[in-house]
Amino acid sequence: MLPLLADGLSLLADGSSTFFFPPEESTFAANVDGLFDFIYWLSAAFFVAIVAVMIYFVLRYHQRAGHVEQPSASHHDILEITWSVIPSILVGFIFFFGFTNYLNMREPPENAYEITVAAKQWSWEFFYPNGASSDELHIPAGRPVKFTLQSADVLHSFYIPAFRIKMDCVPQRYTYSWVVANRATNEDTSDGDAKTNDDHSPYDLFCAEYCGQDHSVMITKVYVHEQGEFDVWVENAANYLEGKSPAEGGQLVFKKKGCTQCHSIDGDNSAKFAGPALNGQWGTERNVIPRGASSPETVVMDDNYVRESVREPNAKVVVGRKPVMPAFTPALLKDDEITALIAYLKSLK
Ligand code: HEC
Ligand SMILES: [Cu+2]
Incomplete structure (x- = not known):
């Protein structure tokens, strides 16, 4: 709890970071955060406005000595049209923006690099086209990567907060997700400041679906490489037993x-x-x-x-x-x- 509080305070002090989210590390992230912020501040503005009017009405119209009761208005065309049309436009905007982004996130491009993600109680394994596999995710930067998700047992959820992607892994069926990572991470596995990521540390990958006793340890890291470095990594990963006793x-x-x-x-x-x-x-x-x-x-x-x-x-x-x-x-x-x-x-x- 205390480290969390300290984290929150340092965030407030540091105006450059996103308050609610880790740094934006994929091409989806800005849109997701933009829509979240829009809905959040819209709700905050309406909350303040509605509570203010409510308090004003209570003060102005409450029952008291000498107060003469006034008839309620039964109908007011202009008011009713206003409070129907404005919210409809706002909700329409939220729907349009949310739905178009959702469709984009659901449809991996044809030319994507494909990685198979196998979730099981309680670990992740990633399979690459050349036969390599790993327990931490490695992807190239700046290019679409498609994930084909599968589960060996129960429901899991593939969640990478820095990329703003989350998708269920369902037993007996394949689901998909994709992403374009903005930039390469460094090789250092130590956790940097998760909110600013100035040291480009690797990202967290969580299971976001309660999946049994050790759900909480179903965590791994995401490394993003420049294409050239990625090619070397995936080649070595395929032959990882070579040259070893x-x-x-x-x-x-x-x-x-x-x-x-x-x-x-x-x-x-x-x-x-x-x-x-x-x-x-x-x-x-x-x-x-x-x-x-x-x-x-x-x-x-x-x-x-x-x-x-x-x-x-x-x-x-x-x-x-x-x-x-x-x-x-x-x-x-x-x-x-x-x-x-x-x-x-x-x-x-
Ligand atoms: C989810 C937990 C889990 C994982 C992951 C797991 N095991 Fe096991 N393993 C068990 C349990 C529980 C038993 C005892 C029950 C049984 O024999 O199936 C066991 C039994 C064994 C045994 C027999 C042990 C004995 O003393 O007789 C061996 C050998 C073994 N595991 C090897 C492995 C290897 C190698 C891996 C990785 C490839 C692995 N296990 C992964 C849970 C696990
Ligand atoms: Cu899980």
């Missing part, structure tokens, strides 16, 4: 695919993690309940068990744990990534 590569896969959200690698088995700690487990026995069975069975953590655990997590569920691990299909996790994961888990003491 399997265990090193596995560590990257483990982070990139969001395993870290549910599994500690330091023995922490607390409720913070939905799944069991994975260090020191290689070759050890555990009790699992096979799918459909009612009594536990003992299995050893080996190559086949790890592979099955990621491809079909519910085939054998660790005793005392809930079957909440998502299945990593070949589209989400390639075979060479599983091989690297196995080497990594083997190396964890």
Whole structure:
């Protein structure tokens, strides 16, 4: 609460920033903010005017000694036409401006660069046309980028406040969004001043639809690159296991695919993690309940068990744990990534 208050005060002091919103970082942002400000100040003006007239009428006409009651007017053409026509024009303007902008935001241009966004409980993954994937979003600046949104489980919402875009990710169906980012961000992952962004830090990407226990950690970053730098990034991202030992590569896969959200690698088995700690487990026995069975069975953590655990997590569920691990299909996790994961888990003491 206190940092929030301090933030608010510094905003009031700094006249250059937008009061309600983070900096405008996409070509949509100025229109969205313009319409918001128009509606906001219109409402504020009418609020003041209506309350002022109300107070005046109360003072002028209230029942009191010596006050003679006056007949109410039943009809006043000029007044009635005025209060119908002016609001109609205002509402018509709001509708026209809002609807044309809405249509524009709904229709990605033909030449857009396409990124597939996969939302799942509780992480984001982005797939690029060359086969690369990442858990943070990277896009080129100054060019339309189309997002094809999908969800592996429940409703999520793809929300990038700096771009003023928000769209639901719906299971069993594809939805779309698009954007043109104004400028490149720097590589620094530290959060700058979210309201002015003088240091061009990367933007926040949120899930804006309550989607279960860890909804609040379904957050990632958006990096915007100049086209040339983006081409290099996406090329490297596609070959990210190249030149690495399997265990090193596995560590990257483990982070990139969001395993870290549910599994500690330091023995922490607390409720913070939905799944069991994975260090020191290689070759050890555990009790699992096979799918459909009612009594536990003992299995050893080996190559086949790890592979099955990621491809079909519910085939054998660790005793005392809930079957909440998502299945990593070949589209989400390639075979060479599983091989690297196995080497990594083997190396964890
Ligand atoms: C949403 C939380 C979640 C995510 C994300 C997740 N897991 Fe799990 N994982 C679990 C839970 C819960 C269990 C225990 C229940 C079960 O066996 O399915 C588990 C079990 C496992 C097991 C068996 C552990 C044991 O001691 O027998 C392995 C291996 C494993 N996960 C690996 C991974 C890897 C690798 C990833 C990333 C590709 C991953 N998990 C992502 C929740 C998760
Ligand atoms: Cu979500």
